[in-house]
Amino acid sequence: MFYFLFEYLDKIDFMGAGLFKYISFRAALAAITSLLVSLIWGKKLINILQKKQIGEVVRDLGLEGQYQKKGTPTMGGLIIIAAIIIPVVLFADLSNVYIILMLVTTVWLGIIGFIDDYIKTFKNDKGGLSGRYKIYGQVGLGLIVGLTFYLSNDIQIRENPQANVLNNTEILVQQEIPITVDKSLKTTIPFFKDNEFDYSWLVNFAGEYKQKAAWMIFILLVIFMITAVSNGANMTDGLDGLAAGTSAIMGTTLGIFAYVSGNLIFADYLNIMYIPQIGELVIFASAFIGATIGFLWYNSFPAQVFMGDTGSLTLGGIIAVFAILIRKELLLPVLAGVFVVENFSVILQVGYFKYTKKRFGVGKRIFKMAPLHHHFQLKGFPESKIVTRFWIVGILLALITILTLKIR
Secondary structure, eight states: OHHHHHHHHHHTTOTTGGGGGOHHHHHHHHHHHHHHHHHHHHHHHHHHHHHTTOBOOOOOOOOTTTGGGTTOBOOTHHHHHHHHHHHHHHHSOTTOHHHHHHHHHHHHHHHHHHHHHHHHHHSOOTTOSOHHHHHHHHHHHHHHHHHHHHHOTTOOBBSSOOOOOOSOSTTGGGSOOOOOOBOOOEEEOTTOSSOEEEGGGGGGGGGGGHHHHHHHHHHHHHHHHHHHHHHHHHHHTTSTTHHHHHHHHHHHHHHHHHHHHTOHHHHHHHTOOBOTTGGGHHHHHHHHHHHHHHHHHHHSSSOSOOOHHHHHHHHHHHHHHHHHHTTOGGGHHHHTHHHHHHHHHHHHHHHHHHHHHHHHSSOOOSSSSSSHHHHHHHTTOOHHHHHHHHHHHHHHHHHHHHHTTTOO
C-alpha cells in the first residue's frame, strides 16, 4: 500500500520517498510494525478471549504444571497472523508473486487452524477438525503453490550470475538490468560444490514427457513439505514459547537466504542461483520475525496465551512455502530439524507401540511420551529449561544451514 504511494511520490521527486526503494528500510519498518501490532493487538485479544472464556482444554497427561495451563486463552495465532499481514500489506510490493503466495499461505492455513480451534473451544470437541480435512487443506495449498510455479512466468531463476559493479546493491534487483533468466525446476543441494539439482534428472526415463513428469514430482514434493513442516510445528507447540521461538530462528535464517538470493552481487559472490524479485520476501520475513518475537511477549513461560492450531499450522506452512520459493526446500530437514525430530518422535512412538503390541501382545514405548519435549518433561526437566535448550539447538541448526552457503 505505502509501497505504491511512495513509488509515485518518488516519480514526482518528493523528498525522502526514495527510501522505499531500499529493501532494508522497508524490512525494518515491517519488523517494527509487526512488533507493535503483536504487542498492542495481543493485549486486546487476550482480554477479549478471557472475557469470552475461550481457554485451553487440558487433557490429563500426568505432566507437571499441566493444570496451571487450564483456562489460558487460546487462538493466539490470530495475533501472529495480524502482525504478519498488516506490515506486509503496508510495506511490500503486493504485485510481487512471491508476496502474494506468502499472503495466501498465511490466510489459508490460518483459516484451517482457526476452524480446528473453534471446534475445540466452542463445540467442546477435544479432537477438533478431523485430521483428514487438515490434510485436504494442506494438499490444496500445495497444489496452489506448485501450480503457480508451473504457470507463472514471474517465477524464474538465473544460475551463476555474473554481477557488474553497480553503485547501489540494495536496489539492484529493482533496476532494469539486462539479464537472462530461466524458468527452471532447479533447487539447491546442501554441502555439494556444484549444488544445483534439477528435478527432471529423476525422470530421464520419461523421454519427451520428462519436463511434465518433473513438474508432477515437484508439485508432490511441495505438498509433502507443506504437510510435514506445518504438522511438525503443530507437534512442537506443546510448551510455552517453544514453537514461536524456534519459528523466529528459522524465519531469520530464511530472510537471510532471501536477501542474498535476490541480490545479484551477493548471489554472484556466493555462487548461488539469483532469483529475480525474491528479495521482496525479506519484508515478509521481517514481519514474520517481529510477529513471532512479539507473540513471545505473551507466550513465554508462564504463558498468558497459546497460539493454538491457528498459529502453529500457519507458522509451519509459512516456513515450508518460504523455503520452497527461495529454492532451499532441501535444507528444511536441517533448518527445521526441531520440527522434524518432534514429528519423527511421534511416528516412532506410535509405530513401535503398534509393532510390539502385534508381536508380543503388549505395546512398548521408546519415549516416556511423545512428542519429544514431553519425554523430557517426564524426566523431570523444568519447562523453561527444555524450551531454552530447544532454542539453542534451533540456533545451532540455523548456523549450520547458513554455513551451507560456503561449505560445499
